[in-house]
Amino acid sequence: MVKGSISSWNQKYQNLMIVSILILNCLAGSYSCQEPDSLKPPTGIEGNILYHGIWPDSIQAAALVVLKGLDEANLGDLIVDYSNPDYPGTQNSEYFFQLEPGVYFLAAVGLEMDPGLFFTQIDSVLASDNLPLVILDKTPPFQSVFRIRAGLLENADQVINF
Numbered sequence: 681m682v683k684g685s686i687s688s689w690n691q692k693y694q695n696l697m698i699v700s701i702l703i704l705n706c707l708a709g710s711y712s713c714q715e716p717d718s719l720k721p722p723t724g725i726e727g728n729i730l731y732h733g734i735w736p737d738s739i740q741a742a743a744l745v746v747l748k749g750l751d752e753a754n755l756g757d758l759i760v761d762y763s764n765p766d767y768p769g770t771q772n773s774e775y776f777f778q779l780e781p782g783v784y785f786l787a788a789v790g791l792e793m794d795p796g797l798f799f800t801q802i803d804s805v806l807a808s809d810n811l812p813l814v815i816l817d818k819t820p821p822f823q824s825v826f827r828i829r830a831g832l833l834e835n836a837d838q839v840i841n842f
Contacts (some may be wrong), residue, residue: 726776735842739790741765747785756806765795788816817841
């Protein structure tokens with residue numbers, strides 16, 4: 681009888697050890713899954729772009745640009761970022777700009793040159809006196825101010841009218 685009770689005790693001891701190890705692994709795993717301090721929510725503007733009307737023949741693509749000021753004569757110096765270009769016939773698309781906290785303006789522009797050339801040579805194009813850009817009518821208007829706060833992602837749909 682002693683032999684049977686010892687092997688039964690060994691089996692119970694082994695089961696208890698296995699369960700204990702599983703519990704410790706689960707606790708250790710949950711402890712290591714805490715939210716890291718280095719990840720922060722994105723700061724910026726996102727939304728949908730809706731196109732209304734017929735695209736003019738002179739416009740080879742359209743894009744949104746983020747500006748840090750409102751001087752149309754020096755538009756190239758004020759561009760902070762730009763969206764992916766949309767091509768004639770596009771009816772809607774999405775955009776996202778990750779920005780530092782601050783005050784910005786969002787303009788809709790039509791590109792009067794091939795977008796591939798424009799974006800591959802953007803530094804020289806922006807430095808030229810005659811930008812191949814046309815400011816397009818959009819809602820909310822070009823003069824709308826976007827105040828971007830740290831850790832906040834503002835949703836601002838845009839309607840571009842041709």
